[in-house]
Amino acid sequence: MCGIVGFSYPNRRVIKQMADSLKHRGPDGKGYFLDQFVSLGHRRLSIIDLKGGKQPLFNEDKTIVIVFNGEIYNFQELRLRLEKNGHRFKTNSDTEVIVHAYEEYGPNCLKYFNGMFAFCLYDLKKKLLFLARDRFGVKPLYYHINANKQLVFGSEIKALLKNNTVKTAPNSPVIRQYLSQNKIPEDQTDTFFDNIYKVLPGHYLVWQNERLSVREYYSISILSKTIKESTESESVLIHKYQALFKDSVRLRLISDVAVGSCLSGGLDSSSIVANVDNILKKTGNIGSSVKGSLHCFSAVYNDKTIDESYFIKEVVKGKRLLAHYTFPNAKGFKKDLGNLVYHQDEPTETIAVYAQYCVMRLAKHKVKVLLDGQGSDETLAGYIPYYRHFLLDLIKSGQIVQLGIEIAFGYRHLKRMLTSYLKLTKGQWHSRSFFPDNTSRVNYLKKSQMSLKERLWSDIEHTLPNVLRYEDRNSMAFGIEARLPFLDYRLVEFAMSLPSRMKLRRGWTKYILRKSFSDILPPKITWRKNKLGFSVPDYQWLVSNRYYILKVLSSSTAKSQNYFDQMEAIRLFNLMCQDKKNGFYTNYFWRILNLTLWLQVFFNQ
Template sequence: MCGIVGIFHYANAGSVDRDLLHRMNESLFHRGPDDGGLYVEPRVGLGHRRLSIIDLSGGHQPLFNEDGSVAVVFNGEIYNYQELAPELAARGHRFRTRTDTEVIVHGWEEWGEACVERFRGMFGFAVWDSNRRTLFLARDRIGIKPLYYAILPEGRLLFGSELKALLVHPDLPRTIIPEAVEEYFAYGYIPEPRTLYRHAFKLPPGHTLAIKADCPVGEPRRYWDLDFSERRSAGQSVADGELRERLREAVGSHLVSDVPVGAFLSGGVDSSAVVAMMAGESRRPIHTASISFGEAEFDESRYAAEVARRYGTDHRVRQVDPDDFSLVECLAGLYDEPFADSSAMPTYRVCQLARQGVKVVLSGDGGDETFAGYRRYLWYLREERVRGLLPLSLRRSLFGVLSRLYPKLDWAPRVLRAKATLQALAQDPVEGYFHSVSIVNAAQSYALFSHEFRRALGGYRAIEVLRRHARQAPAHPLSRVQYLDFKTYLPGDILTKVDRASMAHALEVRVPILDHEFVEWAAGLPPSLKLQNGEGKYLFKQALQPLLSNDILYRRKMGFAVPLAAWFRGPLRERAREALLGERLADTGWFNRRYLERIVAEHTAGRRDHSALMWTLLMLEQTYRNVEQPTNSAVDNARVAVGGDG
């Protein structure tokens, strides 16, 4: 795992500032403390920070082909490189190392832009081909590894593994765009391809971008999409056997390494399944790591211990203080733009613990998206059945009135919190799902944002992100919302969270459940094998019964809970008040001051739980504190953004 950066003068033959390139590269030192390298020629500069995993002595980057005309900088792993290297060698390519990186160089020479279709792995890489005068950027299919780029005035392009590398460049405009802020308050992150800044972008998962010298920068090209067409007609007993074998193969392919490989072990279904498969592939005890919480309601450590005993792992556990909020101020520095998933804090701690034993770990991320494990999928299917009984016009009037009359019961069990369900039933399917996943829905955003900010949005709403993807989504309602999560929540939240938290500790995290071949196979299963009789991950759990106990497979999902509501009434009370009602947010002109005062007062008094929105606002304010603004202050740039300046 590594960090990459680069500068390309695509519209002119300008020279690259080597010192600036070096500073961009060093901003990613945490991603690759083992080695670093730069390459500069008249139009192009490439930089790399290396975390040595494969071919420890021979993998220095940038790495070149035989005559030096093609160079690559690469972040990630190509798991099938040992199969591709002999094929490329048979076609006349000469290999000088044992790294997976060199397969990219020769794959580009042999297959051009189609090389990405041959790679099985997680990656963000850049190839510079001096003969073709082309810079080629690529990101893996699922979006496990990040890749950012920015287009600057005077025909220059920057790229990097993290936004902070681009922000080192003094000429990157810091104009914050209203649409990104609107999306952040809806989702808790800024979905691809946007970033917080108008001129910087995320390369979307499954996309490439080829930039030719002396040509305009075009749009990214999609080379992969997830197909949910049903392709499996065999019975359940055959399918669960095939699932075990395919998962075993995916996990085995992710164990290629010249350093020991460990695993996260939360005690949940997904991480336990990965550990069970690893145990069958490894001759040595596996290093596993988990964190525990002092409160039994959130503590899964006893289940992790059960799996560790069963499979004889070398298990490390660290208890996290439920009032461990010391990371609040550092999160913005990790994520570079506002990121409101509070489970980033325990994720950071488990990465810190795992790095004490190993450089590489496997995680169980992706199981819920792949096999329909989220509870919201079940609620969505139930809502869809009701929506199918009545036309939209009737539902809008009937359920719209009922939702306005029904009280908001934040404290009650889900079955009694009917207000949200009634609101969802009054909407079309995409609106209904947006309502279930959004932090701030349309009605709340009207109260939260100022009139000036809403005018700057020009009618734009964050739901357009889901609508854009829904146009390519499958027809079945379960497959539809799985597809939407693969395009938004999975890369924008889950994978971003894990990448930054792990790379802050120079730890590589691999996700075998998101191996694209395994994901493609699972997508072709009938929806009824994923969610059946109210049980999510139905086939996944059935297939794992020989390997894991029913206590592991069928208990209630816990996850990494953070007691935000209590923090904002206790130790973080004054910090939250300062952030939400202080000068930084006020000076943006984005927010309705009276509404902010109201949510602080209601939450502090215990009348309502506004902790999710308060955390989202706090992380935005913290971004202003942490991100450097070399040219103007954050406040000045906020004012420019509201004015819509591009």
């Protein structure tokens, strides 16, 4: 994992400034390339080929140069294929595979990569910049076209801000949508910064002769129409899922440095660590990545309603796993809030992002690579609202008997959905007091009428990118590379071919995952009913920091902005602090607090 920057003109001083702003992403080294047309910069986090993988990296005749952030997990397989076709390698890095694959296949090389990546490749002969981002957007990439019609790009927005040709301001339409709808535009090219854009997942850019072209090479919407539902038996589907998942974990253990894992005590992370433990039982060690035992990192709390330490201990018991704990709290939240806002670059939907931040900080002292469970919920229907779509599918298809069975077994989901809906509705009503420009509403009706398959594809395309941004910024803030086995594209496409009964059955979410690894997971984990995720005591944290938050809300920044009613926000925050019954305001105050601090950090307001 690394940080990359660049622009389409020569300037050594600025390229160094931009690269240095990403030192947290790449603390192990730096490198630059400049000619009369471009400047490229790189900050390296050494994971593969520690000695030979320095960047920028060239092909044999130095007509192609690359700066790369990410991992190509199938690089060894691709290298063998390219060598048979006459390509000669000088390093053992996955970066060099990209260069030779581009020589062999051109832009179509992207279809051969199984990995997470964002890179810029410069073709000196064609005077062409080729920038690309992975299928699901695990790795970030942003760009700006300045007044001189020059391209500026980087792994994080903060790097672009170090280039004085980049002129920006708060993006008001995006901000208002965030406040009123809690909408983060990770599925759009727009960002919270005006005139700074993101390369979307599954897309690449070509910059040549001062002209930009944007193209899509991997389309979620097209895939959703072309992948057919499997008719194979349950046992065959389970066997295939097991094989794909195990191979995904195997590939993500390839490393020349220590690998660990996040562990929440939930089904997803527990499945990952149980599979690693299974490998360790057979081999003792896993190359250079895992020596004897796997380090696991977890956030735990004194609040028993959200603490998962019991389940974490159940997973660790009797396995080659070493548990490490962090204890996020209100005091630490206040202390770290400025850094959290800075590293995230843009506001976030929820305070829970801070718990992940703490886990990554804990892991920094033991490993440089972490496995994590993101992507399972969106591909295997892990969230409770998916149950509604499942029931609607049964109604539409006339499966009345099965509908009755699912309602009987899934009553707890229906109860939770109703509670969440009432809380959301109440919060939306009161949000009008906060946001006078709150004129647009999310079309919940349209989304609720989707089939289960449509909703899952929609969330992969529109919701998952938010989660991936939080993961990337939190991990890279501490020089940690996060790898996500559930987002191997082969596994995602297979999961989306599964019939609904392999995802939701008799009240169980992620049914195929539970069945696949029930033999290596404790029953208390396999058949656990209460899903928490990264839950945090958000209400308690805000109330405990009441006077600090009132200071922020009373600041000149809050007074000068025109996105929310400052005095009404102060009044309602005091009201919330006085009575927990007003806790439905919590998420709205997080957005206001987050936005105000973001304006201070990035615009000195």
